[in-house]
Amino acid sequence: MLFAKVNFEIAFAHLFNRRRQSLVSVLGVALGVGFFIATSSLMQGSENDFVSRLVDSQPHITVKDEFREPARQPVFMVHEKGAVSLKGVKPREYLRGVKDYAGKLEQLEAVPGVIAAPALAGASIVRYGGEERNVTVLGIDPDVEPRLTTIEEDMREGSLDALKTTANGIVIGRGLSDRLHLNMGDLASVIAPSGNTVLMKVVGIFRAGNVLLDEGQAYVLLKDAQVLLNKPNIADRLRIKLPDPNTALAFSRQLEQRWGYKAESWQEVNEDILGLFVVRNAILYTIVGAIMVVASFGIFNIISTVVMEKRRDIAILMSMGFRAADIRAIFLVQGFIVGVIGMLSGWAIGWGLISILASIEFEVEGLIDAQGFPLDLGMTQFVIAGAFALVSAVAAAWLPAHKASQVRPVDIIRGAA
Structure with missing residues (x-):
């Protein structure tokens, strides 16, 4: 010592x-x-x-009407280990969309703290005053969307609730508004790939601070998107919010194993x-x-x-x-x-x-x-x-x-x- x-x-x-x-x-x-x-x-x-x-700005998990691996041809299933040459195969045409999405929503909502909503997305053209822009039209439920994303906080004019009270209403980004000189209350032509054209009224303008969203995405009611894209009663994705975002990757894998559809977590989307x-x-x-x-x-x-x-x-x-x-x-x-x-x-x-x-x-x-x-x-x-x-x-x-x-x-x- x-x-x-x-x-x-x-x-x-x-x-x-x-x-x-x-x-x-x-x-x-x-x-x-x-x-x-x-x-x-x-x-x-x-x-x-x-x-x-x-x-905060996006759902934690998005379940899409896609599959990670294509369906196996029957001939490869019969001759699993054989040397098979298959020619002239054409992909099967099938109706896109998440089957029984309402039932799947009930399963998700039964999990404590989970928020889920169906959506339908499709590429379209917004035309106004002789100018046009390519956008992704997303059909949503305005009651659930504010709990899935920060779109309500990003609104600069109008609101998402106006979609429920306005026939063929549309919410666009500030970038698209500036590009086409579209303002609140203006009527713009929205053209789907099928050629279906709907005249829609601007009821809200948001600014997310992201050029891709501000110029390339627009929100409409789910039923309006189904009419525009000619996909009645169809939702091509389920958007999910979890109580703990860190569990999204594991939860998405469970959903893939259960339903077969591709489930992308926010970690997977932003992996790079x-x-x-x-x-x-x-x-x-x-x-x-x-x-x-x-x-x-x-x-x-x-x-x-x-x-x-x-x-x-x-x-x-x-x-x-x-x-x-x-x-x-x-x-x-x-x-x-x-x-x-x-x-x-x-x-x-x-x-x-x-x-x-x-x-x-x-x-x-x-x-x-x-x-x-x-x-x-x-x-x-x-x-x-x-x-x-x-x-x-x-x-x-x-x-x-x-x-x-x-x-x-x-x-x-x-x-x-």
């Missing part, structure tokens, strides 16, 4: 006697920790913000984008790790210098009964102290940087409101940064500490004599 106390006193004395070098080492660790916290908070915050926008976040985080931690390694060289330098200068003192300590482990502990404690002080200082710097970033607001074209930096204020970044600081500080002190413990007192004292 006595030796342990003395070890700390000697370690503090070494650091205090070399205040300038110690301060530089602490500052290097603190800056590394502070910038790591600020950067990771910004990165994680932007990822969380993007994912939340994805999760989510994969980029993994790569970005790996790059971030690599860069920050390099910063901490550079900072640890300052610790390595100061402790190595102390070891070289204090070789005679080390020999005297060992001749007085200090073991090699005690000598090693003295210098490891110095690295640990620098790491702890640097960690605490870095936490303060990181919090200050986060506060500065949080106070900044700016406007970007395409975003609906004035925006600021999306930040994650959790403790994860502080814990990871602190661990980086302590590990790098102790690791930097290990080599000179081990070298100090290998000093042979007899040789040093003889040399001095």
